[in-house]
Amino acid sequence: MAPFAEQVQLAYPTPEELQGRRWIFVPYDRFTDRTGPIAEQPASETGIVIVESTAKAHRRPYHKKKLVLLISNMRHFALEQAARGCKVIYHFSEHSHAQALLQLQRELPLPKITMMEPAERELRIDIDAAIQAGLKMKMVPDTTWLSTTEDFLNVFGAYKAGRAYVMDRFYRAQRQQTGILMDKGKPIGGKFSFDAENRKPYKGQPRIPTPPAFAPDLVTKEVIALVRETYPHHFGSIENFDSPTTQQDADAAWAFALEHLLPHFDPYEDAMRDDELQLFHSRLSGLINLGRILPAQMIADVERACTEGRIPLASAEGFIRQILGWREFMRHLHQQTDGYRLLADTVAQEEGSMPQQDPYAGATPSALSASLPLPAAYWGVKSGLHCLDTVVAQVIEEGWSHHITRLMVLSNLATLCGFSPRQLTNWFWFAYVDAYDWVVETNVLGMSTYADGGLTATKPYVSGAAYINKMSNFCDHCQYDPKRSTGEGSCPFTALYWTFLERNEAVLGNNFRLQMPYTTLRRKSPIELVQLRARADDAITHLQRLPHLKYEPLTPQSN
CATH class of the missing domain: 1.25.40.80 (Serine Threonine Protein Phosphatase 5, Tetratricopeptide repeat)
Structure with missing residues (x-):
């Protein structure tokens, strides 16, 4: 089989086909011909434009398997549409998707392009900027969604x-x-x-x-080689x-x-x-x-x-x-909420500071004032916590774990320790194959960490060791005892849980869903509270001291 570029080139339009077909831009997350503008006319009257952008892929250190999944599906979708009879312009670009579209439209020339409203905010602002610069684009509703x-x-x-x-x-x-x-x-x-x-x-x-x-197959193997070499x-x-x-x-x-x-x-x-x-x-x-x-x-x-x-x-x-x-x-x-920026801007204005100007900079709400850096354990450095190390190893290997491990292991620990919600969000964004801004920011800044102050959840989703022990077999293979909250060999989750409640009582103490644990906390003796604080501090210090790998996340770029 010929390399992908040679295969897709066979579907490239003639000058007559450029002007005689309806041209549809297919973004990097909408590979379907079962709904939307591609489904509205015969393949013989349809042309699609796809941009494979290295600028987007370099914006964050996205999981290698996410890049393979996305790019290989993108290339296969292009070939599938060519086989149906669509004409295909598949463009490799070092620029953003919007910049590449503007360049293509000017050089070919390409008539007005149709696209479904982008799911990702980042692509929306890129396209909006290109339209202001002269891109001829018609937006239509994204009919892959179930609601308006x-x-x-x-x-x-x-x-x-x-x-x-x-x-x-x-x-x-x-x-x-x-x-x-x-x-x-x-x-x-x-x-x-x-x-x-x-x-x-x-x-x-x-x-x-x-x-x-x-x-x-050979197309995917070519993508794997590309990702291995380029990223x-x-x-x-x-x-x-x-x-x-x-x-x-x-x-x-x-x-x-x-x-x-x-x-x-x-x-x-x-x-x-x-x-x-x-x-x-x-x-x-x-x-x-x-x-x-x-x-x-x-x-x-x-x-x-x-x-x-x-x-x-x-x-x-x-x-x-x-x-x-x-x-x-x-x-x-x-x-x-404009990706929680409306919420973040409100906080920034109240504090007398200016909102962030970089359109790609993520919102930074932190209702619980969590700001500690995310530790190296999230990059695969062993922490000794079997639950954490198991889930992180799975994410490194697969770019995926199911929603409860995301919520009650990865996010639970980060929230209890006071790790930065923004850093955790960024980590989820590049670590998971299914992460896009519209899903990762609301889930992590909202439900997972309560950074939004209760906009999406009636209480923080946190627990001690008892929940993890009940719902998993992680504790059976861990060096720490989930039934002990203090002392040598105790599981730090429980001490972290109680000190989290104590630390955030001014914000959470009147939360109606937390009255029972706060009643229990207030009954603990001064000696036990001192022991819990010491165990929690030891756990946080241990995690913070883990040496980071040479790998460091890239700074988001606006190219």
Whole structure:
């Protein structure tokens, strides 16, 4: 097989085709022909423009497997569209996507381009700047989403500082509006959420099926070689890449998850294991966020399987809540708050300082005044905490871990210790294959660390060792005892938990969901409090002293 560049060149348009077709820009996260402008006319009347930008890839040290997943899907999508009869302009550029489009439009020349409204804020500001410089672009709604801005505003109204945004309100409204898992205006099963039923630890049964692996073809092997050579200092491992990179393989991965994983998803959704890292999670979030698998298709498939008795209602509802609820809710909140910049600017103005001017600089809310640097353990330096080291090793290897390990191990520890929410957000952004600004900033600055002061969560999602011990087997293989909170061999999570509450009592002490733990904290003796503080300080000091690897995150660039 010829190299990719030679294959895609065969679909390059003639001058007549440049002027006679509808040209659509396909960004780096919307590889679908099943909805949107590509689906609106025959392939024989369609042309697509794709830009492979090294500037974007260098903006952060994105996980090597994220780059392989994205670029290989991008290249395969271009070839798939060429095979359908579309004409393809696939442009390799050292510049940003928007700058490359402006250059192409001027040089070819290329008529007005259509694109769906970008999901990522970063791409939106790039495109806006290019339009101001003369790019002829028509924006149309992104129909891969399940809800509109109006849907969100109908529930919450326009963004207002100090207002709390609870996902459940939005999710219920979406269920009622769409009729998904509804019967005559009532939720099937008598309630909207079965979240309380997903808290079982996994004890080895039912058996977890082996997920399919997709061996790299020649196109993907070429991308792997490119990433290895061009981005050698980026985060993570590039070895053993086996994720879907074609539409056919993405469909097969979803079919497997639907049949073999979703029936057992709900009971063990929050479980964690060091010997079964995936459990019954689909691991398809990266493909969903690339547009390879459409949320509407997934929900329809799950609802149908539930109706036919192939998936229990609780599992179907739990999965749908993640897609129809959290995913949609978080992207709306990100857009309404300008990536939390409205919140951050409010804080900055109150403190008498100027808001950040760099449009790529992330918002820095920190309601709990957390500012310690993220320690080397997040880059793979062993900490001695088996849960942390296991999850970080998985992220380095795969660029993925499921949502409870993200929330209750990685983010929990960072929040308890007072590590910088912005640094943690940046780490998630480049470490995970499914991370984009609209999902990572709201989830980490909001739900995971409470940096937004309760905009998205009614309390911080923190716990001591008891939760990790209950929901996982991590503690069975750790040097620390989860049942001891102080002294030699004690697990630091518990001491960190109590000192976190003590340290933040002025902010959290009146939180209605924290009254029980604060009552317990206030009953502790002065001697025990001193011991807890000492154990927590030792843990934080130990983590802060771990030597950093030579690798350092790159400073975001605006090119």
